[in-house]
Amino acid sequence: MMSTSLARGNWSGMTPPGPALYDAVLLDRDGTLIEDVPYNGDPDKVRPMPGAREALDRLRAAGLRLAVVTNQSGLARGCFTERQMRAVHARVEELLGPFDDWQICPHDDTDGCRCRKPAPGLVHAAARTLGTTPARCVLIGDIGRDMAAALAAGATGVLVPTPVTRPEEIDEAPAVARDLPAAVDEILRRMRAVRPAAPRADRPGTVLVVRSDSAGDVLVTGPGIRAVAAGADRVVLLCGPRGRAAAELLPGIDDIIEWPLPWIDGNPPPVDPDDIHRLTHRLHRTHADEAVIFTSYHQSPLPLALLLRLAGITRIAAISDDYPGSLLDIRHHVPPGTPEPERALSLAAAAGYTLTPDDQPRLRLRDDRLPPVPAAAGEPGYVVLHPGSSVETRACPPELATRIVRVLSAAGYRVVVTGGPDERELTDRVAAAGGVDLGGRTGLGELAAVIARAGALVVGNTGPAHLAAALGVPVVSLFAPTVPFGQWGPYRVPTVRLGDAGAPCRDTRAVRCPVPGHPCLSAVEPGRVLEALRLLGVPAGVAEPVLVGPAAAHGGGGVR
Numbered sequence: 001m002m003s004t005s006l007a008r009g010n011w012s013g014m015t016p017p018g019p020a021l022y023d024a025v026l027l028d029r030d031g032t033l034i035e036d037v038p039y040n041g042d043p044d045k046v047r048p049m050p051g052a053r054e055a056l057d058r059l060r061a062a063g064l065r066l067a068v069v070t071n072q073s074g075l076a077r078g079c080f081t082e083r084q085m086r087a088v089h090a091r092v093e094e095l096l097g098p099f100d101d102w103q104i105c106p107h108d109d110t111d112g113c114r115c116r117k118p119a120p121g122l123v124h125a126a127a128r129t130l131g132t133t134p135a136r137c138v139l140i141g142d143i144g145r146d147m148a149a150a151l152a153a154g155a156t157g158v159l160v161p162t163p164v165t166r167p168e169e170i171d172e173a174p175a176v177a178r179d180l181p182a183a184v185d186e187i188l189r190r191m192r193a194v195r196p197a198a199p200r201a202d203r204p205g206t207v208l209v210v211r212s213d214s215a216g217d218v219l220v221t222g223p224g225i226r227a228v229a230a231g232a233d234r235v236v237l238l239c240g241p242r243g244r245a246a247a248e249l250l251p252g253i254d255d256i257i258e259w260p261l262p263w264i265d266g267n268p269p270p271v272d273p274d275d276i277h278r279l280t281h282r283l284h285r286t287h288a289d290e291a292v293i294f295t296s297y298h299q300s301p302l303p304l305a306l307l308l309r310l311a312g313i314t315r316i317a318a319i320s321d322d323y324p325g326s327l328l329d330i331r332h333h334v335p336p337g338t339p340e341p342e343r344a345l346s347l348a349a350a351a352g353y354t355l356t357p358d359d360q361p362r363l364r365l366r367d368d369r370l371p372p373v374p375a376a377a378g379e380p381g382y383v384v385l386h387p388g389s390s391v392e393t394r395a396c397p398p399e400l401a402t403r404i405v406r407v408l409s410a411a412g413y414r415v416v417v418t419g420g421p422d423e424r425e426l427t428d429r430v431a432a433a434g435g436v437d438l439g440g441r442t443g444l445g446e447l448a449a450v451i452a453r454a455g456a457l458v459v460g461n462t463g464p465a466h467l468a469a470a471l472g473v474p475v476v477s478l479f480a481p482t483v484p485f486g487q488w489g490p491y492r493v494p495t496v497r498l499g500d501a502g503a504p505c506r507d508t509r510a511v512r513c514p515v516p517g518h519p520c521l522s523a524v525e526p527g528r529v530l531e532a533l534r535l536l537g538v539p540a541g542v543a544e545p546v547l548v549g550p551a552a553a554h555g556g557g558g559v560r
């Protein structure tokens with residue numbers, strides 16, 4: 001692998017516009033940076049992992065700050081002294097180069113501190129010291145605790161398994177790389193992918209952007225749409241009926257065309273020649289100079305590209321593995337597993353667009369479009385449980401939802417149960433266990449307003465999870481593994497993932513569970529949701545203090 005510089009492309013000394021995807025990379029110590037020698041207090045036993053020095057130097061060359069985040073319970077257990085640990089860390093820096101920060105948890109599991117991974121305290125502390133936020137950090141580590149800490153802080157996680165990493169930890173990880181150099185390759189690839197290789201000479205008038213399918217699909221495309229809006233005079237979105245309400249909430253859109261596309265939508269209508277003619281004519285009347293067609297994996301942009309050609313649009317960009325002939329001017333490729341918002345940003349970048357420097361690569365909503373919260377929701381600080389989904393496999397099983405409400409309300413949480421008009425029976429049943437039933441009383445806008453005032457959202461892999469991500473509200477994600485978590489999980493928001501990530505439905509994209517009883521989610525113990533809320537620092541009720549352990553005041557920092 002060559003030495004990587006972000007100044008690749010034709011920027012010739014100019015800094016590429018738009019924010020970088022990451023500011024900092026946080027690294028676990030034992031098993032990630034150096035070989036794991038249990039409770040080592042001897043600098044002579046420090047052995048770097050293969051390729052570590054060169055990989056870290058590539059991150060430094062790319063302008064990323066580096067920090068170590070490490071559990072050292074050997075301190076609490078008296079296996080080595082702080083002085084010995086400092087000598088080990090001096091040796092690590094001698095071999096691997098300098099780190100901008102070291103964050104160490106000196107506690108044991110029994111201390112109940114907020115810094116020992118999987119708690120997110122070390123990630124918060126490192127981000128703060130480095131002058132950034134967890135969402136702008138990646139954490140590389142070799143076990144599930146590292147990934148859980150990254151997710152609970154809203155950071156990106158990359159797992160580099162060793163022989164001691166358990167298979168279920170590999171299944172659960174948002175991203176997996178073969179080793180540290182490969183993890184660095186992936187981080188730098190993602191960073192390059194969201195920035196145009198060369199500046200555009202022109203500024204187009206109207207650009208047509210397209211994202212069919214459901215609310216969640218439209219929400220995760222938001223950053224890509226904002227990037228296009230930053231470089232064009234006017235943006236028109238073509239979306240389907242199920243994505244319309246989400247489109248209304250997105251910044252950067254000047255006009256919306258709502259039209260079902262029979263080659264995208266689930267339960268599609270038959271192709272009607274008159275309807276296709278009307279759509280083509282409508283697209284022509286946008287007077288768009290160009291189009292960017294956003295799709296998800298396994299959706300083809302090519303039928304629409306043909307209509308756009310017939311409508312006179314001359315420059316068309318899309319992701320297509322299939323040969324497009326003369327239908328596309330920019331044919332983009334994205335490796336599987338890339339988070340959907342970055343997939344959209346990378347297509348926008350391939351078309352020459354990037355976010356403005358003050359716009360973060362995260363999901364956002366227009367808060368001026370949020371309607372008032374229904375009074376029945378009560379004071380802010382409740383936990384929202386949204387049990388349903390348009391896709392059965394991605395919903396929370398009703399029995400589990402009921403038990404979650406019971407357990408949370410017994411622990412002092414106020415639970416608000418939400419659902420669409422067709423889910424009233426479900427929400428009524430679930431809320432009867434001790435929650436407030438808002439089923440059928442929220443459109444997407446009201447639902448966003450309700451979630452905005454929540455301490456956390458408990459939800460399957462469905463649209464409201466992306467609303468929470470856009471509002472910065474922590475998510476307890478009951479995530480069936482039918483699609484990759486790293487691609488579809490809540491983006492850049494504190495999250496705990498629950499459910500069996502290695503279940504037989506993994507990567508099947510099944511819409512009905514192929515295994516009787518939906519075991520990947522129905523086997524989740526409701527008590528895990530309670531633990532998740534505590535890990536996320538979400539208190540029960542408004543007036544009560546945040547539950548923290550006796551050692552929280554240490555914050556994990558300071559010891560070096």
Ligand SMILES: [Zn+2]
Pocket residue numbers: 105106107113114115116551556
């Ligand atoms: Zn600690």
